[in-house]
Amino acid sequence: MSFYTSLNGLKNSQTELGVIAHNIANVETNGFKKGNTQFADIVAGSAQTNPRMIQGIGATVEAVTQNFGLGPIEQTGSALDLAITGDGFFTMQAADSGRTVYTRNGALEMDESGYITDGGTNRLQVFPTDADGTVTSATPVDAQIAPVNADGAEFVGVTVGADGTVSASYADGSVTAVGSVALASFITPTGLKQIGSSNWEATGISGEAKYGSPGNGQYGKLMSGALERSNVDIAEELVGLITAQRNFQANAKAIDTATQISQTVINLRT
Structure with missing residues (x-):
């Protein structure tokens, strides 16, 4: 024996x-x-x-x-590099399959259609807002920045606030809110399934995702121009x-x- x-x-x-x-x-x-x-x-x-x-x-x-x-926070200077200074996960949805994944890796970029993505087919999910940044729906949608505004002015830049508000700037000096970053939380995060590329999927052990805005309740604030390193x-x-x-x-x-x-x-x- x-x-x-x-x-x-x-x-x-x-x-x-x-x-x-x-x-x-x-x-x-x-x-x-x-x-x-x-x-x-x-x-x-x-x-x-x-x-x-x-x-x-x-x-x-x-x-x-x-x-x-929480891992160390590294300053990068890029507006679409986001770090969560607390609990929560970024919510990403695949454009081709509709598959929803969750990540702490906030290295994001814009594609040719104006969608904010992780560099692949996964698109950042945000709460819809009006032009002033007030959330109008609790159902997350794809974050997309229009290349021109209603007056025909071209897009020149994007900023993300600590409260998750994504704002697009245009050549005529106007600023329009695109949405508010939707963070996800789980009752048992250790039950999330690792699928690679710093992404996780929900399972029966983790429970379903609950969504909220950065800086509210259990959700940490966002830091733009920074990334969370490995812990x-x-x-x-x-x-x-x-x-x-x-x-x-x-x-x-x-x-x-x-x-x-x-x-x-x-x-x-x-």
Whole structure:
């Protein structure tokens, strides 16, 4: 039994090493949230077993959880680089499939049609507003900036306020509100499904998204001209890497010891 106990220990250490390696690989990924490996012990016993004689049979990986702690904020100067200084996720919707994803990576840009996107097909979702920036609907829609205003003046720039209001400036000096950034929150954010590119999808564990405006209630304010970096602490990960390596070596040594004992028993002479 000791062979399989130690073998499980080796597999667990490999899993932890994989999680740490993934964290280290994404130390420069905007909006990335590090993972933590959680373990649980395994015991075996029946109703007839003396509780003082129940034997542990190793450990198992209980969960790989995500740490949604705030990462460092880096100033960039670009108006469409957005960082959430608190809780919440940007809501993005794919133009081709209608798939909704959530992200903390606010590196956004405008496409040729005036939509604010993540550089791909995902479009930023905003609450519709009137020209003064007052929200008129609680249902998010695609953020789109008109290339010319009602008077025919051309678009010259965009700003995003701390309250999420997206405003477009035009050559005649006018400023028009495009919408208010819709932030999403979840009752259990650690239940979100990672799908890559610093994006997540809602699941039955996370619950459905609840939408709100930046700076209201549980939703953090927006900072324009800045990006949230990865929350991976490289020093902490390297210490974890050493610990996981030592655990792997210890389990391998336990297997080697069990092998030597078995060999001794086999070589017994009567």
